[in-house]
């Protein structure tokens with residue numbers, strides 16, 4: 001964690017750090033939990049698609065605007081107007097203005113057909129930020145001015161909404177991970193110190209976490225967010241937001257770790273280490289902290305969704321990330337107006353990925369808890 | 379054995395404890411107000427000579443563990459003096475008596491190389507997440523004495539010396555039996571070449587058949603490495619074979635301390651007599667009544683007045699209820715805390 005532990009005397013032994021047979025047992029028990037395994041597979045898939053590969057999976061670039069303002073989702077068809085079955089294609093869109101309601105609408109023109117292909121050439125991008133590429137997972141081979149494919153519709157600037165959801169996932173999923181990592185570092189370190197030393201240190205940490213827990217969250221968010229100067233670049237704001245989330249969340253974890261340390265502290269192996277002259281730091285972070293890790297992993301897994309939701313909620317309130325940064329939270333901000341729900345309901349497509357992420361984290365967390373908990377009776 | 383000096387004590391003391399006290403505060407309420415103390419160790423005096431074994435015996439809860447842990451300041455003692463003949467702390471390498479309770483952190487850490495501890499519970503005293511190699515190496519690592527190759531050799535030798543194999547090095551404690559785990563604990567205790575080993579009931583958690591093996595091992599190691607032991611046990615039969623001298627504890631105090639043979643043959647304290655009467659005799663024809671002590675061991679949070687043993691002592695007189703007996707050297711090297719030690723004719727075995 002945050003504090004370096006003394007190096008292991010035997011490097012070879014270090015490689016099987018948790019204890020091979022314990023680890024094997026955990027693996028075995030985890031594998032028996034089908035939902036947990038499903039959660040793990042889904043989660044890896046989510047992270048690979050949204051964090052590593054959005055440029056490739058999305059057919060366009062994030063800020064690629066068009067004249068297809070608020071175009072509805074494009075239907076991919078297999079049967080043409082004559083009832084003939086064929087390879088997937090879409091019809092062209094044409095803009096119409098309703099003279100009575102003075103509304104702009106989009107209608108399909110069955111004369112123009114565009115086949116949908118895999119691995120088509122399109123916008124230039126760098127894969128993993130390194131390799132220049134222009135191949136996209138799917139798309140149509142047509143001039144972008146003439147026709148585009150919007151599987152989840154387009155927004156008010158004519159940008160492909162599916163593309164935006166793909167890119168938005170990167171920030172939202174990463175804020176959960178980075179935020180949780182910071183929370184872990186803070187919560188575990190302070191929990192271990194608080195539980196080990198007790199006394200005044202413990203008192204202070206305890207009261208402070210109680211203060212954080214008792215304080216209503218939204219006003220606290222607002223106060224802290226207001227403290228972020230408006231002229232800071234969005235990316236700095238992003239990191240500040242991560243820090244704020246971590247800062248607000250470490251308390252619960254610290255309390256749990258403290259409780260575990262209180263019981264582990266009485267184990268004789270901690271006393272034994274002390275009797276041989278081990279310093280407090282070694283006892284805390286080499287002997288006691290590893291005993292809390294399985295617990296911490298489960299808590300961390302189960303609380304990442306909270307982080308992701310918090311970012312979403314904050315951004316939705318206009319307190320978190322700001323355009324041009326695109327996250328699920330900022331997308332939700334666009335979607336959650338009466339006008340949007342009335343005229344562009346497809347903007348709510350951002351909700352399913354959020355729900356799916358939360359669900360997979362919970363599946364994985366439950367699976368891990370059952371596998372790591374020696375008292376679950378299995 | 380050692381020569382007895384004029385004052386009755388001897389000149390080659392390794393550990394000399396005077397008036398050691400450890401009171402645990404009893405806290406109540408939100409403000410954690412101290413409402414009293416558990417007098418777990420209340421005025422313990424004893425000494426260990428170089429190369430000998432002092433058995434420390436007493437019923438469960440009488441403060442043996444607390445006393446041995448207070449000696450190396452795993453618990454910070456409330457009062458007293460713990461003199462230890464230290465080599466590492468003397469500038470010229472000549473062993474010199476130091477009071478452990480006056481040492482600063484750094485000095486105390488150094489002295490810990492010379493005093494090792496073996497714990498009662500071999501499961502709990504080994505970190506389940508460390509390999510045997512890491513466990514035995516830990517004292518070396520802590521003191522910056524770990525060297526690749528050389529130390530690994532030392533560790534393998536130690537492991538083989540206590541009866542385990544080199545291929546056990548990469549295993550974890552839970553893969554061993556109780557006796558084997560205690561051997562790992564013993565190997566760890568010897569890693570730094572200590573001079574004094576505090577053994578806190580090292581065999582009482584083991585099977586009877588393994589107890590004898592482990593005791594033999596400890597005795598062999600003592601000769602080989604010139605160790606001194608403070609050997610804690612809860613009944614006299616365990617320490618009988620291994621101890622040169624024995625100290626008997628009752629509710630935080632030492633009741634009697636003497637050479638093993640002397641103590642078993644001529645006990646001077648009624649409590650020792652009662653404990654001896656419970657020791658199984660090898661000769662079935664030897665008739666001895668077992669002394670049944672009335673009542674329970676006194677509660678160290680509310681000890682009785684005067685002599686702590688008086689509610690259970692069958693020789694108690696009025697004086698015992700009011701006045702606490704001093705711990706005094708009645709015969710050379712035979713110490714006792716009883717008002718009536720001179721007059722009583724007690725039965726040994």
Ligand SMILES: Nc1ncnc2c1ncn2[C@@H]1O[C@H](COP(=O)(O)OP(=O)(O)OP(=O)(O)O)[C@@H](O)[C@H]1O
Nearest residue numbers: 402416418437438439440441442443444445612678
């Ligand atoms: N940390 C502590 N806080 C408060 N009281 C304690 C603490 N440790 C021990 N005691 C009390 O001190 C007394 C002596 O305990 P200790 O463990 O030293 O006895 P013991 O002679 O080693 O017993 P056993 O044979 O069961 O190991 C007991 O009454 C115990 O309840």
Ligand code: SF4
Nearest residue numbers: 685688691698716717
């Ligand atoms: S002092 Fe009195 S009560 Fe205490 S052991 Fe001696 S005779 Fe018994």
Ligand SMILES: [Mg+2]
Nearest residue numbers: 442443444579
């Ligand atoms: Mg004990």
